Amino acid sequence: MxxxxxxxxxxxxxxxxxxxxxxxxxxxxxxxxxxxxxxxxxxxxxxxxxxxxxxxxxxxxxxxxxxxxxxxxxxxxxxxxxxxxxxxxxxxxxxxxxxxxxxxxxxxxxxxxxxxxxxxxxxxxxxxxxxxxxxxxxxxxxxxxxxxxxxxxxxxxxxxxxxxxxxxxxxxxxxxxxxMPTKVAHVIVTAYMTAAFVLAAIAAFRMLKGSEHIYHKKALYLTMKLGMIFSLVSAMIGDFSGKYLAEYQPEKLAAAEWHFQTEENAPLILFGIMKDGEVKYAITIPYALSILAHNNPFTEVIGLDQFPVDETPPLYIHYLFNIMVFIGMWMALLSAIFVYGSIIGWSFIRSNWFLRLIVLGGPLTILAIEAGWWLAEVGRQPWILRGYxxxxxxxxxxxxxxxxxxxxxxxxxxxxxxxxxxxxxxxxxxxxxxxxxxxxxxxxxxxx
Known part of the structure; x- marks a missing residue:
């Protein structure tokens, strides 16, 4: 070998x-x-x-x-x-x-x-x-x-x-x-969020299997409410993480967002595929990357053109970023609908199709955790100790x-x-x- x-x-x-x-x-x-x-x-x-x-x-x-x-x-x-x-x-x-x-x-x-x-x-x-x-x-x-x-x-x-x-x-x-601050906060809060949604998935699964016991209903309401709180907090910390990357690891942010040219008024690219060196089928949100990086829609964001090719992280981390963010937003929305629906008495949140969405949320949040870790580790490449x-x-x-x-x-x-x-x-x-x-x-x- x-x-x-x-x-x-x-x-x-x-x-x-x-x-x-x-x-x-x-x-x-x-x-x-x-x-x-x-x-x-x-x-x-x-x-x-x-x-x-x-x-x-x-x-x-x-x-x-x-x-x-x-x-x-x-x-x-x-x-x-x-x-x-x-x-x-x-x-x-x-x-x-x-x-x-x-x-x-x-x-x-x-x-x-x-x-x-x-x-x-x-x-x-x-x-x-x-x-x-x-x-x-x-x-x-x-x-x-x-x-x-x-x-x-x-x-x-x-x-x-x-x-x-x-x-x-x-x-x-x-x-x-x-x-340290953003990374530690993000890891701990997303762990709380994931644990809540995994436990919610188990309670929803028992209810789908026909158990009408009040125990499972209480478990589901408690865990979905906690999941909603922690998913919103993790979204806020994710915003701070973007600002950390813009300041200290701009090459990682640029690779994750497919931001190739250093420019002001930088748009945020969601989804899309890379074909012949061009981004196709992406959703572009004007000014959003400048806001994520510096809280200012007109600020300059450093692109991959500022870094040697051999120090550029793999571009597929863009997909990992999208998976992590999309699942986080989806679970925040799903849990908010469930909690609000429980308070005002919506009946559809107890229906089988909605319970199936909650069950699916368990493995989805695990997938989001995995995507986040792969993004953190692969996004540092080619360095094991950045710069050294x-x-x-x-x-x-x-x-x-x-x-x-x-x-x-x-x-x-x-x-x-x-x-x-x-x-x-x-x-x-x-x-x-x-x-x-x-x-x-x-x-x-x-x-x-």
């Missing part, structure tokens, strides 16, 4: 691992907050359905955490095995956030264990609910620290380069780089990467199928109606 092959397989394996891990990581960050909100409402309203929601979500959440540990460990392993030159250069800079991420995860896992095994040990449910705060905080901080590493790769700072080595490292300056090291310089020269790719692909296939099988069995054996009846019998008819 030549060096070019090693680079190719290293990139494919890293992309496969990140693409698989991001599903579990997103659910892992978002679901603890949903559990906390459900339990808080249940205690506040003395409503057994919300209490049971929290309990069942927590049970399923443990499975995703377990798989997330395996895939997260794989990423750490692959950083050293596949990108040894990058780790040699930047390892001492990213060591602190990587360690802090591990610490945040263990912090979350310890309190999650205590929370799960003390469900019926507390007379006062509020005290039990407080255990969820470190779980939710630990999950979000885990995302915070690992995203800082990615932000550093996009906007490296906090060091000097002497003889090809990073020296005089200032870890805090490196961590709090210009990419190119991806091909960072990769291993080992001839075994293709074998590693097959082994890890097999592992992820087993883990993915295993997750679905275990979750299906877990909830099939314990339907909602049975659990509610058991709780009433066990508690003498009252909820503590």
């Amino acid at each position: 030549g060096n070019a092959d090693a680079v190719f397989y290293s990139r494919v394996l890293t992309e496969l691992t990140l693409s698989f891990h991001i599903i579990y990581a997103t659910i892992g960050v978002g679901v603890p907050l949903m559990i906390f909100i459900a339990q808080w409402i249940g205690i506040k309203k003395n409503d057994e359905h919300y209490i049971l929601l929290a309990r069942r979500w927590a049970r399923g959440f443990v499975i995703t955490v377990a798989v997330g540990v395996v895939t997260g460990t794989a990423i750490g392993l692959q950083l050293s095995l596949l990108w040894p030159n990058f780790m040699e250069l930047a390892g001492n800079v990213i060591a602190l956030p990587l360690f802090m991420e591990t610490f945040a995860f263990f912090f979350e896992a310890i309190f999650l264990g205590i929370y799960l095994y003390t469900w019926d040990r507390f007379e006062n449910q509020k005290k039990h609910m407080l255990l969820l705060i470190p779980v939710a905080v630990g999950a979000s901080f885990s995302a915070f620290f690992i995203t800082i590493v990615n932000a550093f790769m996009n906007a490296p700072q906090g060091f000097d380069v002497v003889n090809g080595e990073l020296v005089n490292v200032q870890p805090l300056i490196a961590m709090f780089n210009p990419a 090291m190119k991806t091909e310089e960072a990769a291993t020269s080992s001839g075994q990467v293709d074998l590693m790719l097959m082994l890890f692909a097999g592992l992820y296939l087993i883990l993915g199928i295993g997750t679905v099988v275990v979750l299906r069995r877990m909830f099939k054996r314990n339907p909602v109606e049975k659990e509610l009846e058991d709780r009433r019998v066990g508690m003498g008819g009252e909820i503590h």
Whole structure:
């Protein structure tokens, strides 16, 4: 295997691992907050359905955490095995956030264990609910620290380069780089949004299957309302991300928007295809790119003509940007219609065709998360550490990467199928109606 092959397989394996891990990581960050909100409402309203929601979500959440540990460990392993030159250069800079991420995860896992095994040990449910705060905080901080590493790769700072080595490292300056605020905020808020819409899809699916139980209706309304809130917040953060890119990574913004010539009054290009070097069938919105980049319709936006061809990101990231934005806007609209319709009594939001749209929203939001990550990673190419090291310089020269790719692909296939099988069995054996009846019998008819 030549060096070019090693680079190719290293990139494919890293992309496969990140693409698989991001599903579990997103659910892992978002679901603890949903559990906390459900339990808080249940205690506040003395409503057994919300209490049971929290309990069942927590049970399923443990499975995703377990798989997330395996895939997260794989990423750490692959950083050293596949990108040894990058780790040699930047390892001492990213060591602190990587360690802090591990610490945040263990912090979350310890309190999650205590929370799960003390469900019926507390007379006062509020005290039990407080255990969820470190779980939710630990999950979000885990995302915070690992995203800082990615932000550093996009906007490296906090060091000097002497003889090809990073020296005089200032870890805090490196961590709090210009990419950090928008990237961290976008990752965490979209995780909350995705978790809400995935849980909404499950509730809508149960209702489509004929379950008219009030439990599922409450679950659907709660998750769609939370999904709407977080989708609107993520759209605002996306706007800030555009302004960050215009300032610090203009080549990434230009490639994502197919903005080839530096110009004022820059239009925004949506959709379209590239044919013989020309953009066809696109929707062009006048002045919109200048507004996105600088909040001014007449401002100049830097185009790809300002960058060498070998430092231009692949142009297909335009499609990834469109997928991410379109799904985000669609889910914001769908959830807004559902919430507004629930308030004023529209009957069609309970119809089968509308419930199917909500079910479809679950995988769609996962797809949007994937497209966003691919956009973030591919849009940085050809750099692994922007401005300092190119991806091909960072990769291993080992001839075994293709074998590693097959082994890890097999592992992820087993883990993915295993997750679905275990979750299906877990909830099939314990339907909602049975659990509610058991709780009433066990508690003498009252909820503590």
